Amino acid sequence: MPKKKAYLVHATDKSLIISEQPPFPFPVLGIITVAALFPEEEWEVRVVDEDKESVDLNVKADLVGISTLTLNAPHAYELANHFRSRWIPVVMGGLHVTYEPEEALKYCDAVVLGETEGAMPRLLADFTKGAMKRTYFSPNPLPNFGIPYARRDLLRRYHHRYLIAVQATRGCPHQCEFCSVPLFFGNQYRYRPVEDVVVEIKEALGSYHKLYVFFVDDNIGGNPKYAKELFQALIPLKIRWASFASLKMAEDPELLDLAEKSGCVELFIGFESLEQANLNMAGKFWLKTEKFADNVRDLHQAGIIVQGAFIFGHDGDTKDIFRRTVEFVQKTGIEVPIFGILTPYPGTILRRRLVLEKRILSGDDWRHYDGSHVLFRPALMTPEELQEGYFWAKKYCCAPRSIISRLFRAPLKNFPLALALNFSMWRSKMRQIHARWKGSLRAPAKW
Ligand code: B12
Ligand code: SF4
CATH class of the missing domain: 3.80.30.20 (tm_1862 like domain)
Incomplete structure (x- = not known):
């Protein structure tokens, strides 16, 4: 069976003039932690940190995942709309959509609330069955939480310069x-x-x-x-x-x-x-x-x-x-x-x-x-x-x-x-x- 393709985007609105930004690449951790939750034997995952590179709007993918902070949310929703217009299901996660899930669900197919580790296996299993739900809640992991090692290999080398x-x-x-x-x-x-x-x-x-x-x-x-x-x-x-x-x-x-x-x-x-x-x-x-x-x-x-x-x-x-x-x-x-x-x-x-x-x-x-x-x-x-x-x-x-x-x-x-x-x-x-x-x-x- 060919692997399913996931395209994960850390959305950043480049038109905003943000202060206190280091001029050197600050490697993103959230989206590559999410990437590590996709079983490698079933999924081929690509990650893009929009702060440093452009989103491929024509990408071939079975599932798109988008991460956003509050200030980038309007832009992230535009991206979600775009991929959905191409009939690619979109799941969103991170801090902003956790607090504003109803807003986010106007633009995407599913949201993950809170830390993702506890929810992703269920979401991916449902997706494979063609029965992805609208909301997934991830109970906060136990005190000694087992988080996966982030997939740094999916970022370009210069992110870690x-x-x-x-x-x-x-x-x-x-x-x-x-x-x-x-x-x-x-x-x-x-x-x-x-x-x-x-x-x-x-x-x-x-x-x-x-x-x-x-x-x-x-x-x-x-x-x-x-x-x-x-x-x-x-x-x-x-x-x-x-x-x-x-x-x-x-x-x-x-x-x-x-x-x-x-x-x-x-x-x-x-x-x-x-x-x-x-x-x-x-x-x-x-x-x-x-x-x-x-x-x-x-x-x-x-x-x-x-x-x-x-x-x-x-x-x-x-x-x-x-x-x-x-x-x-x-x-x-x-x-x-x-x-x-x-x-x-x-x-x-x-x-x-x-x-x-x-x-x-x-x-x-x-x-x-x-x-x-x-x-x-x-x-x-x-x-x-x-x-x-x-x-x-x-x-x-x-x-x-x-x-x-x-x-x-x-x-x-x-x-x-x-x-x-x-x-x-x-x-x-x-x-x-x-x-x-x-x-x-x-x-x-x-x-
Ligand atoms: C490191 C950091 C930075 C770094 C790096 C940012 C980067 N490129 O990632 C720097 C210093 C550059 C930075 C900049 C800013 N930051 Co900052 N930053 C953080 C900090 C401390 C940690 C983020 C992190 O790496 N967490 C670790 C990863 C593993 O966790 P995570 O990203 O939350 O991901 C998990 C879940 O959210 C979820 N998830 C995330 N994405 C997705 C996607 C999908 C599809 C799914 C299913 C799940 C999912 O799964 C992950 C694993 O459980 C957070 C505080 C925090 N605890 O979140 C503030 C925080 C995110 N920053 C904040 C702010 C305000 C900013 C700035 C606006 C500050 C400024 N005035 O300049 C800028 C914005 C930059 C921009 N253009 O977007 C706020 C955001 C508040 C909000 N509601 O938006 C936070 C929460 C701080 C706070 N206490 O308020 N930041
Ligand atoms: S709750 Fe913790 S992380 Fe947030 S401002 Fe207070 S001391 Fe800092």
Whole structure:
């Protein structure tokens, strides 16, 4: 019997001007994990990451699978419509369609809700029988979840020129109001067996000889006991790695020490706000603003570059928040500041609250869900002031003299990589600022 053909697309709307995008390929992990769930003896699978290559609209396939984030959803639906007009059944999955399944089902034949590992075998069996259902729900895998090794062989080699993406944990032990992650993972935090992670890294490095490993975990240090075990096991691999983490990690000297020894070079950390009241309201009460500067110092002492994320537009934010945040970033030497506007993503508690309070501004043009648009009425400033302050803060921190001055406040050892990181994202940040804002570096007089 000839094999059935599946064509899997990681949809990306290339017409959108997205900020904070690395200019080098960031390998996608979700769609190649889905690819690994197709039995090789029955299926021939092709994968396309639209961020880096074009979708073959004339492809010969028995089944098309499409993955999308919220901002890419309208484009993903256009693709789905196209393939269905060619009589190819389309299945969609990922975060956005999990939270908006009814919307997605207008454009595709089936949706998989949540993590796919538990649902795909059923879906494929039903498909083969010609009886694919509309919705598949995947119960979240057990604590020691067995996820398949991603099919990196299906991506072109240049996707892995700089990084390999790996996942050790899923979910997060916390539940921040604005975050779409916890619910997707059934409000659980789960970890893969350490040996599994090590084997996958070795295999991936073996074939691509790459230097950097990026753990796409939402909170790599979420369970310190597990993280210590993992970092210990990474030491002999002599890799350099980066990930997302919470600031809690900075308060555990043993964890920081192991992170450094295992090759951690950079952590993306959500500080979110300099106002304790904002953190408390967002469910991030366990972060203490008065410790922020010391936390950054401790991370720096461990030789770790801090990519610090701050969100503007919390209910306690007044117009001085932009200037204060910029001053804090520059003073503490947070090497790579990332600013965003509070965004009511589907599936978040924030979205439910703002809908109840009738504060959502525009209709649901999902293309604006990129963290740079004001989509709700802020409490203590106008939407225009929030938009303007965001661009001002971003432009200020992008100025070469701001970059250099804050990097001199961080350990010199980090300087070359931190400089490269700043300038690598500089283009995408400035492109967005130039396209949408005409203001200058001087803070607007009305603040
Ligand atoms: C790594 C990462 C990135 C990387 C790489 C992205 C990439 N190319 O994959 C970078 C840094 C580039 C990035 C960029 C952005 N990101 Co990002 N990112 C992540 C992160 C931390 C991990 C994603 C991942 O690899 N997960 C591991 C894989 C295995 O899981 P998965 O993709 O969810 O796939 C599973 C299921 O969803 C499902 N599935 C997925 N696809 C499909 C398809 C089919 C057919 C089926 C059946 C199933 C299925 O099966 C998989 C296995 O179970 C997530 C957080 C998260 N936990 O999702 C945020 C996240 C996805 N990012 C987010 C955002 C907002 C962005 C940006 C807009 C940020 C910005 N302002 O620039 C950009 C958008 C880029 C773009 N143009 O699309 C949001 C999205 C929210 C939303 N509702 O859309 C998230 C959820 C973060 C958050 N806490 O809110 N991101
Ligand atoms: S700590 Fe980070 S990943 Fe965890 S719920 Fe909060 S924002 Fe989301």
